[in-house]
Amino acid sequence: MAIDTDASDGPESVLSDVSERGDEGPQASESGSDAPSAESVTFEWDGVRAGFLTCLPVALGVGGYGIAFGVLANQVGLSVAEAALMSATVLAGASQIVAVELWADPLPVAAILVTVFAINLRYSLMGAALQPWFRHLRSSRVYGSLFFMADENWALTMRELTSGSGRGAFLLGSGIAMWLFWVGSTIVGALAGETVGDPTQYGFDFILAAVFVALAAELWEGRSSLVPWLVALAVSVVAATLVPGRWYILLGGLAAASVEVIRYDG
Amino acid sequence: MAEPNPPSTVLTVFELPADAFALDSFVVAVILAMAAITVLTKVGGIWLVRHVELSDRLEAGFSVLPGAIVIAVLGPELAxxxxxxxxxxxxxxxxxWRTESIxxxxxxxxxxIVALRAVL
Structure with a gap:
């Protein structure tokens, strides 16, 4: 729906959602069946390639963090293979770094798993935000792509899809770039040990914020964005000071969505 | 069948990454559990909205999620x-704004950021 309405702004987009629903009637795509009418969202090599290339410079910067993670993992006693395995299968930087900080001799397994869950729960919201485009894709493609979702390539993918290109494979391609650099840099960091300095001295710690600022510039839809964004900003900033971990992302997103649900019809 | 050396001496003296390829089965199990939980979080949200019929009202709420999440990540980070x-x-x-180039x-x-941190 949002793909067709990107020229509209403000409350009209809600209206066009409604009218579009009326036009199409019952949708066959909800079960994920690959109907030939799968509008303009594709899943092709072209999208994988575009995602990979667009994400390369970002992935290179994220590699700075992978090195930091590898160093940290090495210091708490993980072998290179174990650190690489974690990066290859978990692929969620913040949760990995925190998990490794919790690493101790009798492994606090429950604490580690609960923390990982809490930090990564925001991905549920991010994934759900892709549904307007991913509804046209087969389930296996959706879930396979989502394995490779991290903050940065989610942001790049949202940018790509809201621009209306309809490249459904963009998340997969950008995710593969992230995965390669994340795993590779983890190995480098774990091998190098303490010899590598602090990533903040190269500005790598700012990449996530920079990607998200760039995305915010593109997601701004004018006045209709103002209220949800202010709600998200206020709730997340307050929650960040009151609640540990990364719950603030989830709380900010949910608060904005709730307010929009209440305002709807108004 | 030579007895293995007590590994502690070797490790403490040199700290070689001799165990670079070591995979402790318990550690591997914990890592795979972390991976499973993470996959659940990545897939869970969209699974839900793919299987639950959303009202127009709820869809309106979902439509503001992308921007709201971006702001919720950025706000505390910048603050x-x-x-x-x-x-x-x-x-x-x-x-x-000027170039539209990410x-x-x-x-x-x-x-x-590197320049400003050096100056400020």
Whole structure:
């Protein structure tokens, strides 16, 4: 729906959602069946390639963090293979770094798993935000792509899809770039040990914020964005000071969505 | 069948990554459990909205999620920073506005943050 309405702004987009629903009637795509009418969202090599290339410079910067993670993992006693395995299968930087900080001799397994869950729960919201485009894709493609979702390539993918290109494979391609650099840099960091300095001295710690600022510039839809964004900003900033971990992302997103649900019809 | 050396002496003296390829089965199990939980979080949200019929009202709520999440990530991040972070964020915004190139915007942001941190 949002793909067709990107020229509209403000409350009209809600209206066009409604009218579009009326036009199409019952949708066959909800079960994920690959109907030939799968509008303009594709899943092709072209999208994988575009995602990979667009994400390369970002992935290179994220590699700075992978090195930091590898160093940290090495210091708490993980072998290179174990650190690489974690990066290859978990692929969620913040949760990995925190998990490794919790690493101790009798492994606090429950604490580690609960923390990982809490930090990564925001991905549920991010994934759900892709549904307007991913509804046209087969389930296996959706879930396979989502394995490779991290903050940065989610942001790049949202940018790509809201621009209306309809490249459904963009998340997969950008995710593969992230995965390669994340795993590779983890190995480098774990091998190098303490010899590598602090990533903040190269500005790598700012990449996530920079990607998200760039995305915010593109997601701004004018006045209709103002209220949800202010709600998200206020709730997340307050929650960040009151609640540990990364719950603030989830709380900010949910608060904005709730307010929009209440305002709807108004 | 030589007895294995007590590994502690070797490790404590040299700290070689001799165990670089060691995979402790318990550690591997914990890592795979972390991976499973993470996959659940990545897939769970969209699974839900693919299987539950959303009302128009709920869809309106979902439609503001992308921007709201971006702001919820950024807000506390920038609030925790200082003038250097704010200046670099403004630089990203400016370059993005002018060029619409994410690459240029990122370069400006990272270059800007390094420069501003050195100056401020």
């Amino acid at each position: 925790a920073g200082g003038p250097a972070e704010w200046g670099a964020a403004g630089l990203v915004l400016l370059v993005m 690459l240029l915007a990122l370069c400006a942001g990272v270059g800007g």
